[in-house]
Amino acid sequence: MSFDSLGLSEPLLRAVNELGYTNPTPIQLQAIPAVLKGGDLLAGAQTGTGKTAGFTLPILQRLSSLAPASTAGGAKRPVRALILTPTRELAAQVEESVRAYGKYLKLKSTVMFGGVGINPQIDALKRGVDIVVATPGRLLDHMQQKTINVSQLEILVLDEADRMLDMGFIHDIKRVLARLPAKRQNLLFSATFSDEIKALADGLLDSPALIEFARRNTTAETVDQKIYPVDRDRKRELLMQLIRQNDWFQVLVFTRTKHGANRLAEQLTKDGISALAIHGNKSQSARTRALTEFKAETLQVLVATDIAARGIDIDQLPHVVNFDLPNVPEDYVHRIGRTGRAGAEGEAVSLVCVDEHVLLCDIERLIKRAIPQEVVPGFEPDPNAKPEPIQRRSGGQGQGRRGGPRDGEARRNGDGRHPTQGEAHGARPANSNGNGNGWGNA
Incomplete structure (x- = not known):
């Protein structure tokens, strides 16, 4: 089966073709039609399965085909889709995919994470963007400074949700969710379905479609x-x-x-x-x-x-x-x-x-x-x-798996955040x- 059969628009198909992709991966075959239907989605897939295109392509399709709600005073375009990722690198990678797949569309995107200046991000938001890819800590910074308006958000994606929970972002995620409009499409992607992921999904998703491409905690046969x-x-x-x-x-x-x-x-x-x-x-x-x-x-x-x-x-x-x-x-x-x-x-x-x-x-x-x-x-x-x-990791905190944000973007001095926690998952005698x-x- 080809991408042509998934209901994607010609501009998206042209971009996909130029990138050298001809046949969708199994997760894309299932996720793209599910997202296009407009309902919530709970997807389990190991890394490297093509899940990023599985949600970016249908999001681009939906945003380009549906007119945004009118903004107050007819001002700048509103933020209509928010993609949360656990790390800076993943945020940059996802936003790069958004731009690559949407090169023939009139949608605009930006990426926001810590460790870099916040002013260029504020400037991008002032100019108006349709899609924001962000890490939780820096997104909360913008929310607290009122530099981002998410009142007209239509789609929320939690990418690699298991890792965000492992890194202690659950409280940040809940704070973000509390500020979003209640009516929206929610997509949750996770490599594993722990009890905590299931609890998060139960509170976030409304009658979601379920896709589980790889068995839980399995390694690729290749x-x-x-x-x-x-x-x-x-x-x-x-x-x-x-x-x-x-x-x-x-x-x-x-x-x-x-x-x-x-x-x-x-x-x-x-x-x-x-x-x-x-x-x-x-x-x-x-x-x-x-x-x-x-x-x-x-x-x-x-x-x-x-x-x-x-x-x-x-x-x-x-x-x-x-x-x-x-x-x-x-x-x-x-x-x-x-x-x-x-x-x-x-x-x-x-x-x-x-x-x-x-x-x-x-x-x-x-x-x-x-x-x-x-x-x-x-x-x-x-x-x-x-x-x-086995020695505990550098920093000496020795905290548990969910002891607080531990990504390099999380809570750094210099932009209103507390010092980065250690990267430890905790250790025990071997x-x-x-x-x-x-x-x-x-």
């Missing part, structure tokens, strides 16, 4: 997963050997902490492998530069924390490396979902030391499969090594289940 057991102090050496021997390029590497990301990127650069780090403490310009170089394939390795990597969208990203396993097993699914997207093949490897055996067990229990292990000659782990407690130190217990 991703080749592998575990490399290694001693904790030899991870960097093993990573360098894997990159060099396999001639890997465009490698996305995940670390548990911001400090660890900085240190690893610096060490790789010293060893002749071009690398940059992105995380919540990096300036927006530094994050943008790193992503631009990585996408352009002029940067070999991008080292990231979970939150900073959330908005990375690269077609056919070949390699994801878990330098550290995540404390929360669901984050493993999100991490390796950066590769093997939309049917493409990808490779996800994890460098696992004795400290991380419990984390590995949690991951395998979640995805309901054992991940193959391979010991690299010369990097055999010490069978007598004792597990050590040997808390008493498994001891042998790989046979992993």
Whole structure:
């Protein structure tokens, strides 16, 4: 089935065709007609399934075909659609898609997030925009300063709602919802359907259509997963050997902490492998530069924390490396979902030391499969090594999964916000289940 059969207008089809897309993905086949009907939608889809086009295309279609309500005094165009995302990078990526798909329409859009000046965003709102893509914290700033008027909003999208809840944005989201008109179309997209997501959906959505493209907490079959057991102090050496021997390029590497990301990127650069780090403490310009170089394939390795990597969208990203396993097993699914997207093949490897055996067990229990292990000659782990407690992430807060906003855009000093919280999901001793130190217990 082609995009022509989904009821999209000629200007949208022309833009889609120019971007090189011919056949819609499964989530697009279901989401586009559902959104066009005007009802609420609850959609479950892993990252990389094409969900952004699944909601941006029908939103553009609806806004271009329906005349906006009249504004007071016939002034500027009103904000008619609001798309909330958890991170700056994802917000920028979604708004870029809105502009790309809507290039032949007369609709205007803008993106708003923290870490950058607020005045250009205010100027854009004064000129008038139809679609706003925003992170929750910066949107609330505009609402509190009365620089945005959402009284005529027609469509609300919560994109990657599970991540927004994980990052502690639930209270911000509720504050935003309280200021929106009651009559509107609501679209909620989430990679997982936790009890908290279901509770949010129950309070937000009215008789929604339900689309669940991927089973809950599953990994793509196109991703080749592998575990490399290694001693904790030899991870960097093993990573360098894997990159060099396999001639890997465009490698996305995940670390548990911001400090660890900085240190690893610096060490790789010293060893002749071009690398940059992105995380919540990096300036927006530094994050943008790193992503631009990585996408352009002029940067070999991008080292990231979970939150900073959330908005990375690269077609056919070949390699994801878990330098550290995540404390929360669901984050493993999100991490390796950066590769093997939309049917493409990808490779996800994890460098696992004795400290991380419990984390590995949690991951395998979640995805309901054992991940193959391979010991690299010369990097055999010490069978007598004792597990050590995994250190909490940088910042030392040690807060739980929902202890407050933790994205780099959330609550920064300098624009009326409190200091950024740590990126931790919380940590626990790696040997808390008493498994001891042998790989046979992993």
